[in-house]
Amino acid sequence: MxxxxxxxxxxxxxxxxxxxxxxxxxxxxxxxxxxxxxxxxxxxxxxxxxxxxxxxxxxxxxxxxxxxxxxxxxxxxxxxxxxxxxILDPHSSLKKTPFLKKIEETYGSFSNFKEEFLKVASYLVGSGYTNLVLDKDGKMLIINTSNQELPDFYGFYPLISLDLWEHAYFLKYHQKKEEYMQNFFNYLNYDEINALYEEKTKEIQSL
Ligand SMILES: [Fe+2]
CATH class of the missing domain: 1.10.287.990 (Fe,Mn superoxide dismutase (SOD) domain)
Incomplete structure (x- = not known):
């Protein structure tokens, strides 16, 4: 089991x-x-x-x-x-890591990345997740997945997934989904995400 x-x-x-x-x-x-x-x-x-x-x-x-x-x-x-x-963490702290370097290379800054992530999240219809993923060339992308689809089904390597089913936030935020999405970034374990980024990058390079 x-x-x-x-x-x-x-x-x-x-x-x-x-x-x-x-x-x-x-x-x-x-x-x-x-x-x-x-x-x-x-x-x-x-x-x-x-x-x-x-x-x-x-x-x-x-x-x-x-x-x-x-x-x-x-x-x-x-x-x-x-x-x-x-990837949740009560003591979240964003440090200079290879993950952050890749974010800055791809989106210009972490704040631009967050803005882009929230924009993509706003396009999700119904229940699902917004994900930061790497593709098979190691390029960063932000994608939505419906219901319980996995980014892996499409050949992506997920690093961050934000649960946008109502059960994830409704008791606290009610209809204010935007506040939940904004706050998410203040409670992320960036060390864990960096470790995942480094692991997946190695895996992609060995393909
Ligand atoms: Fe959930």
Missing amino acids: YKSIELDYNFKDLENFLDEETLTIHFDILYKNYLNRLNKVLDQNHYDFGYSKEELIEHIEEFPIKDRDTILYNLGGVLNHERYFT
Whole structure:
């Protein structure tokens, strides 16, 4: 069985970004429901859980066609939420890192990047995520994905994912989605994102 990730912060420490109730429902119920449904359908297929969750995407054809949508939808729900929760940080600090250098090369400044990210996010229709990704050439792009689609399905390497389903912000922000999106950048773990950027860049260079 795939296991839940462990978080290294307490929900109450993020209260200026999101209230404890929203985060508890989001992580303990909604994220874990995706994980439980994924484990259940894989178990029904007598799967040995030999691949990592990421590897499973590339091996989807080993499962019966009737179960592939269920597997991919719930796997998306698991991996998208794991990325979102892993990159949150109550003690966020943006440092000079290779990630920031790449942002500045691509968008001119971090503030321009944020503006562009929020612009793309405003185009999302319905539920989904706005993501900062790398493409197969290592170029940075901002893309929207619907529902629980994974950027990986399109050959992208996600670095940042902002959950724009209403369950992510509605209890605290109500209709003020823009405030939630703005505040997100004040609670990001930029060390974690830089580590992901360096790991994915190496992976792309080795292709
Ligand atoms: Fe969510």
